[in-house]
Amino acid sequence: MAEQRFNNTPVNLKPKKRCQSKVKTKENTMFEEMNMKNKGTKQTSDTNGYPLSLSVRRQEENLYEEMNVKNKETKQTSDTNDKQCACIKSCTSVTACWGVLLLIMALRIYFTTLLIHKNEDLMRSQLNWTNTSTAFETQIRDLTAENQNLTEQIKLMKMELSLGPEKSCKHCEEGWLHFECNCYAINDAEPHEQKTWEEARENCKGKISDLAVVINAAEKKYISEKSWKSSGEKGYWIGLRVENGKWKWVDGSYLTNNSWIQQPPSDGLCVISVQNEGFKSVSCDKKKQWICKKRL
Secondary structure: OHHHHHHOOOOOOOOOOHHHHHHHHHHHHHHHHHHHHHHHHHHHHHHHOOOOOHHHHHHHHHHHHHHHHHHHHHHHHHHHHHHHHHHHHHHHHHHHHHHHHHHHHHHHHHHHHHHHHHHHHHHHHHHHHHHHHHHHHHHHHHHHHHHHHHHHHHHHHHHHHHHOOOOOOOOOOOOOEEEOOEEEEEEOOOHHHOEOHHHHHHHHHOOOOEEOOOOOHHHHHHHHHOOOOOEOOEOEEEEEEEEOOEEEEOOOOEOOOHHHOOOOOOOOEEEEEEOOOEEEEEEOOOOEEEEEEEEO
16 A cells, blocks of 8 residues: 555656756666665564554655655755856857957057058058159140240250341441340449349330340350459349249240359349359349440
């Protein structure tokens, strides 16, 4: 009877995870011990020929209570093991996430730095290109001005050649000096009659001429020699002044031989011819003597 009651008692065994294998072993051992006690009790009862006594029933009840207590302890142990396993997995996942996040941040910093360096290189290249382009534009302007000046010189040379050996230049007016088919008026005015550069040019235009434009070294030497009684900054205005940072003649051409004047071009400067000293630059507002020139 005790065996029948024990065998009909429902025992629910839930499947455990891998980390519960030791718990299963303890439960199996406990059930085997209880079955052996039941069998021993049954054999004793059968041998004596008496039914199960009240003490045997109490013993069974104590065994069931003991089994329930052990089941609770086993369940608590298994729950603790489950929590530990879950904690380990959670910590592993968090560590992996932090590792991925740090890798992404490192890659971002690397590529951001790389892009900054590339941008700086592009800006330097653009600046160099701009400077090179500006230098080329300046050279083009200088070459254009030089070409224009050379063109004017070629025209003058053709005109001189067209005269031929059988032709001669006309005579200059009274008071004008003659040199290479050009006439020059040396205005050696007294200090109270001297003029600024603009005033001197207006005076030349009134004589159907202009301030002297020097074409070549021979003419430069001639004008310098005719700049009588001049020295230092005391000289004669000629048709050369600064426009837009460059030396420019009154006929529109630019000075091509920079060795003719040592001072750098600066707005507000005009050029005088000094006897045996060549050309010098002074303020255009100063009053000087002047030289007019016209072609025959």
